[in-house]
Amino acid sequence: MNDPVLNPVRPDTDPKPHSAHWGVFSAAWKDGALTVQPHPGDPDPNPLIENFTNALDHPVRVTAPMVRRGWLERGPGPDASRGRDDYVQVSWEQALDLVAAELQRVKNQHGAQAVFGGSYGWSSAGRFHHAQSQVHRFLNTALGGYVRSVNSYSAGASAVILPHILGSMDDVARRNVTWEQIVAHTDVVLAFGGMALKNSRVASGGISRHIERESMRQAAARGCRFINISPLASDFPDDANAEWVQAVPGTDVALMLALVHELVVNDLHDKAFLAEFCTGWDTFEDYLLGRQDGQAKDAHWAAPLCGLTPAHILDMAHRLPGKRVLVTVSHSLQRAEHGEQPVWMAAVLAAALGQLGLPGGGYAYALGTLAHYGKRSNAVPVASLPQGVNGVKDYIPVARIADMLLHPGQPFDYNGKRMPYPHIRLAYWAGGNPFHHHQDLKRLTRAFATLDTFIVHEIGWTATARHADIVLPCTMTLEREDIGGAPTDPLLVAMHRIAAPNGQARDDYDIFADLSERLGTHAAFTEGRSSGEWLRHLYEKTRQGLQDKGLEAPSFDAFWERGELTLPQQDDDGGILRAFRDNPAGKPLPTPTGKVQISSPVIAGFGYADCPGHPAWLPPQDGPTPEHPLFLVANQPATRLHSQFDFGAHSVSQKRQGREVCTLHPQDAAARGIGDGDIVRLFNARGACLASATLSTAVMPGVVQLPTGAWYDPVFDASGNVTLCGHGNPNILTRDVGTSSLAQGCSGQLTAVEIERYDGELPPLRAFDPPRPVTP
Numbered sequence: 001m002n003d004p005v006l007n008p009v010r011p012d013t014d015p016k017p018h019s020a021h022w023g024v025f026s027a028a029w030k031d032g033a034l035t036v037q038p039h040p041g042d043p044d045p046n047p048l049i050e051n052f053t054n055a056l057d058h059p060v061r062v063t064a065p066m067v068r069r070g071w072l073e074r075g076p077g078p079d080a081s082r083g084r085d086d087y088v089q090v091s092w093e094q095a096l097d098l099v100a101a102e103l104q105r106v107k108n109q110h111g112a113q114a115v116f117g118g119s120y121g122w123s124s125a126g127r128f129h130h131a132q133s134q135v136h137r138f139l140n141t142a143l144g145g146y147v148r149s150v151n152s153y154s155a156g157a158s159a160v161i162l163p164h165i166l167g168s169m170d171d172v173a174r175r176n177v178t179w180e181q182i183v184a185h186t187d188v189v190l191a192f193g194g195m196a197l198k199n200s201r202v203a204s205g206g207i208s209r210h211i212e213r214e215s216m217r218q219a220a221a222r223g224c225r226f227i228n229i230s231p232l233a234s235d236f237p238d239d240a241n242a243e244w245v246q247a248v249p250g251t252d253v254a255l256m257l258a259l260v261h262e263l264v265v266n267d268l269h270d271k272a273f274l275a276e277f278c279t280g281w282d283t284f285e286d287y288l289l290g291r292q293d294g295q296a297k298d299a300h301w302a303a304p305l306c307g308l309t310p311a312h313i314l315d316m317a318h319r320l321p322g323k324r325v326l327v328t329v330s331h332s333l334q335r336a337e338h339g340e341q342p343v344w345m346a347a348v349l350a351a352a353l354g355q356l357g358l359p360g361g362g363y364a365y366a367l368g369t370l371a372h373y374g375k376r377s378n379a380v381p382v383a384s385l386p387q388g389v390n391g392v393k394d395y396i397p398v399a400r401i402a403d404m405l406l407h408p409g410q411p412f413d414y415n416g417k418r419m420p421y422p423h424i425r426l427a428y429w430a431g432g433n434p435f436h437h438h439q440d441l442k443r444l445t446r447a448f449a450t451l452d453t454f455i456v457h458e459i460g461w462t463a464t465a466r467h468a469d470i471v472l473p474c475t476m477t478l479e480r481e482d483i484g485g486a487p488t489d490p491l492l493v494a495m496h497r498i499a500a501p502n503g504q505a506r507d508d509y510d511i512f513a514d515l516s517e518r519l520g521t522h523a524a525f526t527e528g529r530s531s532g533e534w535l536r537h538l539y540e541k542t543r544q545g546l547q548d549k550g551l552e553a554p555s556f557d558a559f560w561e562r563g564e565l566t567l568p569q570q571d572d573d574g575g576i577l578r579a580f581r582d583n584p585a586g587k588p589l590p591t592p593t594g595k596v597q598i599s600s601p602v603i604a605g606f607g608y609a610d611c612p613g614h615p616a617w618l619p620p621q622d623g624p625t626p627e628h629p630l631f632l633v634a635n636q637p638a639t640r641l642h643s644q645f646d647f648g649a650h651s652v653s654q655k656r657q658g659r660e661v662c663t664l665h666p667q668d669a670a671a672r673g674i675g676d677g678d679i680v681r682l683f684n685a686r687g688a689c690l691a692s693a694t695l696s697t698a699v700m701p702g703v704v705q706l707p708t709g710a711w712y713d714p715v716f717d718a719s720g721n722v723t724l725c726g727h728g729n730p731n732i733l734t735r736d737v738g739t740s741s742l743a744q745g746c747s748g749q750l751t752a753v754e755i756e757r758y759d760g761e762l763p764p765l766r767a768f769d770p771p772r773p774v775t776p
């Protein structure tokens with residue numbers, strides 16, 4: 001079979017540069033196959049680039065515009081058959097006419113505040129074709145705005161708590177302690193949630209040099225001790241020679257409290273630092289020492305919660321004073337119930353040690369979870385598409401999407417405010433996959449059923465596309481030209497086109513431009529520029545920045561020809577924490593008091609029981625039970641970025657019998673008669689999924705780890721109810737509840753499950769089969 005559109009015969013080509021969130025590479029056609037090579041300057045390339053090799057022509061690509069049959073036949077309106085309906089192929093003209101008319105109808109009848117355009121998601125690395133920017137710009141220019149979402153699934157809790165206590169997320173995570181400082185100065189890295197290399201190999205916008213492994217190796221060789229407090233030994237590479245502390249998930253705050261308690265009762269805390277640079281210590285100390293509740297938060301109290309011995313905790317505490325100590329907290333800890341607390345408490349621990357603001361010391365929130373962190377910042381701006389002005393004021397914290405759709409008009413708390421959920425009729429998604437990122441997928445399905453219309457641009461038939469009413473096929477990154485760049489990576493990449501668009505796929509930009517034409521806002525959206533002209537326009541900011549610094553500032557054509565450009569970077573100056581330590585009066589922190597807030601009268605004033613005015617141990621509501629006795633750790637996948645290219649060669653090569661692999665301790669497996677390689681069923685009250693089991697002592701007992709990212713593959717019973725996900729998407733199990741009333745972040749990292757061997761007939765895997773269009 002040689003379909004000239006879907007399977008063009010490709011002549012051999014020279015390698016051309018391109019970039020992804022997981023690495024810079026070059027791609028070439030050789031003997032009809034796509035080959036990829038990491039950038040020669042990358043010391044530790046990411047195997048994820050292999051996911052591209054089979055992606056372009058994969059059958060799961062969306063090849064033509066499609067409309068859900070029920071929507072086409074009955075028109076817009078709530079519909080519980082989303083996710084189970086057939087699709088009808090339509091022409092581009094027809095699809096764009098339908099979308100434009102429906103946007104117009106919703107705007108006329110309900111206003112732009114009935115359109116949800118948050119469109120959360122990572123999309124692709126190129127800065128111009130960044131789908132989320134494109135859809136926001138389109139909705140702003142065409143409708144005058146849309147209901148947006150704030151914060152991220154990555155750092156929903158920390159983005160809100162950090163500004164109350166230290167400074168912005170960016171300042172505390174991105175412009176703080178660097179790997180260079182760790183190599184040179186740090187004695188102990190106390191890493192809550194570890195520093196998994198799989199995670200720090202990724203950065204949105206691209207990453208050209210993966211330096212984390214070598215930095216850890218060099219620091220360890222100098223004598224730096226890495227302490228991996230995590231349910232998984234694999235949250236550090238062997239190169240770090242880390243010590244593994246197997247604390248029960250979700251108990252980090254108890255452990256941190258006990259460490260600080262031991263410092264305080266032995267007078268080992270840095271009282272001078274606390275007095276000069278911090279505020280609110282006394283309130284916190286009352287709690288720590290149990291002056292009000294009669295419970296000292298000491299090692300004997302924490303040990304049974306954390307599953308450690310008191311002696312182990314005391315020993316950890318006494319290894320810290322007098323050393324250059326860096327405390328880190330991975331994003332995962334705050335993607336959980338009461339996720340604000342570990343983020344805050346870690347700052348208090350670092351403050352009690354007097355380490356904040358020292359080279360290689362203090363608190364580097366999220367260092368090791370993404371390649372953005374621990375790097376120098378660029379000294380010139382990189383391209384980004386202006387999104388325009390959003391005239392709609394309504395917003396939600398991003399992970400409250402299902403709550404919003406299910407409870408329009410009902411009030412919710414967020415960071416001291418109480419607001420009603422907007423009433424959404426139409427949702428527009430480009431560059432994200434809510435059936436990857438959101439929790440409790442059966443509930444999410446009910447939420448999307450409430451919409452009048454759901455429009456999705458996708459490269460592949462994700463579960464999100466399969467729940468949409470109108471699916472528009474868009475190009476994937478290799479099919480277009482773009483500029484790759486990130487604020488902490490010195491390499492600007494000329495992302496060359498590697499292949500012609502698959503099927504009828506079009507760039508998001510061109511789709512939005514044609515819709516804008518129909519809505520009479522073409523000029524506002526395009527500003528008269530083609531994609532190529534936009535690239536030149538956006539590059540100009542970087543070129544000007546270089547010229548202003550008296551540096552070589554090549555023209556766009558020279559940059560494009562060269563394929564890359566190395567940007568100057570700022571000094572490794574330690575950011576706002578160092579500046580504050582060096583000059584507390586002149587460079588106060590951007591907090592209410594200008595100091596580190598050990599406790600916060602502002603937060604106390606909100607009166608939230610689930611987020612008091614100082615960091616505290618708040619027992620989880622959703623811990624293991626006799627029926628569901630295991631912790632499920634639903635973490636980031638090592639074989640792909642989120643759900644992107646789950647059908648890719650590398651991702652698929654790591655599945656077994658086509659299913660995602662979960663890992664559990666041999667002891668837990670033996671108790672359930674589970675052997676290595678068995679298909680298992682993970683379940684709780686919310687749902688169930690299948691996976692292939694691997695047994696390993698690198699997972700602590702009581703924990704099952706199943707990464708996110710396997711495309712949701714619901715199996716239906718005769719009445720149309722979902723019995724399980726046959727592929728292994730853990731979000732059918734996770735709980736859809738905010739971290740607290742303060743931040744309302746995503747809490748999908750941990751939940752409670754039971755697991756059993758699955759001896760039933762294995763349902764066929766359909767996640768990577770596209771729906772077959774029907775004729776109406």
Ligand SMILES: Nc1nc2c(c(=O)[nH]1)N[C@H]1C(S)=C(S)[C@@H](COP(=O)(O)OP(=O)(O)OC[C@H]3O[C@@H](n4cnc5c(=O)[nH]c(N)nc54)[C@H](O)[C@@H]3O)O[C@H]1N2
Nearest residue numbers: 121122124131153154431432433437457634642643644748
């Ligand atoms: N249980 C649990 N859930 C989690 C997490 C967890 O730890 N546990 N982690 C959370 C975190 S941190 C995050 S960031 C989220 C990630 O959630 P998402 O960012 O939504 O996940 P992605 O798979 O990256 O989704 C990107 C989508 O964009 C599509 N895409 C790529 N390029 C383009 C393009 O050019 N145009 C268009 N239109 N589409 C494109 C891809 O095909 C893909 O479907 O997941 C969250 N969910």
Ligand SMILES: Nc1nc2c(c(=O)[nH]1)N[C@H]1C(S)=C(S)[C@@H](COP(=O)(O)OP(=O)(O)OC[C@H]3O[C@@H](n4cnc5c(=O)[nH]c(N)nc54)[C@H](O)[C@@H]3O)O[C@H]1N2
Nearest residue numbers: 154193198199202229249250330331332369635636641642
């Ligand atoms: N390969 C790959 N890399 C990625 C991503 C990806 O999808 N794939 N996603 C990227 C994105 S968007 C983000 S936001 C970051 C996310 O970074 P993180 O959210 O930090 O990543 P995770 O892998 O979910 O979690 C890290 C580890 O935390 C541990 N952990 C879980 N719960 C607890 C707990 O309660 N206590 C302690 N001490 N440890 C716990 C788990 O063992 C887990 O492996 O990763 C980025 N990097």
Ligand SMILES: [Mo]
Nearest residue numbers: 152153154155
């Ligand atoms: Mo994330």
